[in-house]
Amino acid sequence: MQDKTLTLKVVRREAHTNEIAVIELGDPEGVELPAFEAGAHIDMHLGEGLVRQYSLSNAPGKCHRYRLGVLLDPASRGGSRAVHERLHEGVEIEVGAPRNHFPLAESASYSLLVGGGIGITPMIAMAYALQASGCSFELHYCCRSRDKAAFVDELESQFGEALVLHFDDGPTSQILDPESLFAAQPSDAHLYVCGPAGFMDWVIGSADKVGWPKSRVHSEYFTAEVDTSGVAFEVEAAVSGVVVQVEEGMSIAQALKTAGVKVNVSCEEGVCGTCICDVLEGIPDHRDQFLSDEEKEDNDQIAVCCSRAKSSRLVIDI
Numbered sequence: 001m002q003d004k005t006l007t008l009k010v011v012r013r014e015a016h017t018n019e020i021a022v023i024e025l026g027d028p029e030g031v032e033l034p035a036f037e038a039g040a041h042i043d044m045h046l047g048e049g050l051v052r053q054y055s056l057s058n059a060p061g062k063c064h065r066y067r068l069g070v071l072l073d074p075a076s077r078g079g080s081r082a083v084h085e086r087l088h089e090g091v092e093i094e095v096g097a098p099r100n101h102f103p104l105a106e107s108a109s110y111s112l113l114v115g116g117g118i119g120i121t122p123m124i125a126m127a128y129a130l131q132a133s134g135c136s137f138e139l140h141y142c143c144r145s146r147d148k149a150a151f152v153d154e155l156e157s158q159f160g161e162a163l164v165l166h167f168d169d170g171p172t173s174q175i176l177d178p179e180s181l182f183a184a185q186p187s188d189a190h191l192y193v194c195g196p197a198g199f200m201d202w203v204i205g206s207a208d209k210v211g212w213p214k215s216r217v218h219s220e221y222f223t224a225e226v227d228t229s230g231v232a233f234e235v236e237a238a239v240s241g242v243v244v245q246v247e248e249g250m251s252i253a254q255a256l257k258t259a260g261v262k263v264n265v266s267c268e269e270g271v272c273g274t275c276i277c278d279v280l281e282g283i284p285d286h287r288d289q290f291l292s293d294e295e296k297e298d299n300d301q302i303a304v305c306c307s308r309a310k311s312s313r314l315v316i317d318i
Contacts, residue, residue, distance in 0.1 A: 005045060005094040006033070010087050011065060016150035020118065021084055024058075025066045028092065033063045036098035038129035039122050039192075039220070042066060043096035043266060043274075044079075046086070051266040051274075052079030055194075055220075056098060057121040057151070059128035066095075069150050071118040101273055101290070102220040104129060108190035111137040112181070114203055116195025117144075122220060124151060126192060127159055142166040142176050142199065178206035190216045197221055197289075214293065221271040221289040226251075226306045230285065233309040237261050237318045238280055252304035252316075261318065263304060270306035277304055282314035 012024040027033060038060050041053045058067035070083045087093065104111065104126055111130055115123040120141050130137040139159055143149040145167050155163050166176040182191070191212065193203045200219055207217050228249050235252055236243045237259075244255040253263045253275055266274035270288030279302050286296040288303035295301060302316060 005043075005096055007092055008033075008066070008095055010089050010091045010093070013087065013089050016069070017148055019072050019148065020150040021070050021072070021087075022150060023068045023070060023083065023087055025068070025093070025095065026064060030064075033066060034097045035063050036060055036066075037100050038104055038125040039102035040098040040100040040125070041102075041122070042068075042098055044083070045094040045096075046079060046082040050078050050082060052083075053267060053272050054083075055102075055122035055125070057124040059132070060125055061132070066098075069118055069121045102192070102194070102218065104192070105190050105216075105218070108188070108216075109136070110186045110189040111135065112140070112185060112189055112191045113137060114140045114142070114176075114178075114191065114193045114195075116142045116193075116199035116203075117148075118150070119193075119195030119199070119222065120149075120151060120155075122194050123192065124155070127155075127162070131159070131162075138162055138164060140164045140166060140176060140181070142195070143168070145169045178203050179210055182207050182210045182212060188216075190218065192218045194220045194222070197225070226269050227287055228306065228308065230308050233311070234313040235309070236281075236313070236315045238315050239318055246308065251306060252302070252308070252314075256304070256318070263318065265305045268305045270303045273303070275303055275305045276301050278317035280315040280317055282309055282311040284308075284314065285310045 008025040009028045011026040014022045016022050036056055041055045043051050043053055045051055054068040056066050057069055070080055072084045073080045113123040113126055127139045139162055191207055193200050228251050232247045235246055240261055242259050242261050244259045246252050246255045253265050256263050264274050266272050273290045279300050283299055284302040285308040287307045
């Protein structure tokens with residue numbers, strides 16, 4: 001997690017649906033904000049140690065504001081509820097500078113953007129960036145119904161025929177058929193997908209079925225199920241020399257914090273990368289959605305908020 005934060009103010013808030021608040025943040029003095037690229041997110045410090053990540057949805061290059069779309073999740077662990085209850089116009093909040101773990105591939109001649117529900121937010125910034133650079137793309141927006149979909153009027157006016165809407169309550173003919181869609185794409189097209197975990201697994205699995213190489217499939221998970229089951233193991237924090245026992249049902253981060261070792265965590269679900277540490281000894285049992293398959297095979301990094309160990313002992317650089 002970045003130590004340096006920005007103090008920003010909610011300059012605009014709109015209810016796009018009964019579940020989605022669109023928040024615009026600006027500098028209290030009106031100065032330009034740090035630049036960002038399509039796919040970037042910011043860490044929002046929501047009080048009492050609660051930090052959550054939200055994707056930026058406005059066009060890159062327009063840095064007078066950061067725009068977020070936040071769904072009020074019925075199963076919220078505090079983040080989306082805090083945004084909806086606390087972030088009204090005029091309220092100030094600490095945020096981290098933009099970070100990007102979901103960038104556009106510079107080499108792509110054609111881009112297929114697929115957003116499910118609130119997963120449309122990073123796709124909007126990507127569509128603006130591709131449009132500005134003259135690159136070919138399609139933007140597919142999947143949602144339960146039109147009245148549950150945010151940003152629709154803007155997307156229709158800005159992206160025209162490049163936008164394809166898929167509503168669960170609409171005619172069968174407009175429901176997303178990912179395998180047919182992917183099979184019809186150019187051989188060098190790149191796929192970007194974001195949304196609920198089940199939706200993403202379905203879309204990514206469909207790309208795999210039609211033979212898309214993993215190198216052309218890019219994804220960003222908002223949430224993931226955390227499984228900390230398994231036998232206990234030992235972890236040594238190399239910097240401090242502290243050694244802890246990580247019991248079943250406990251994360252490495254929890255065990256280290258209990259022993260007084262400072263651990264930077266945010267999502268606590270293995271999707272944001274804030275807690276990634278280098279592994280000096282031992283074999284991780286990777287359970288995160290952040291590291292790539294290649295990075296996991298290297299076994300030299302671990303997400304301490306959710307991953308465990310295949311070996312009886314790990315030494316990590318913290």
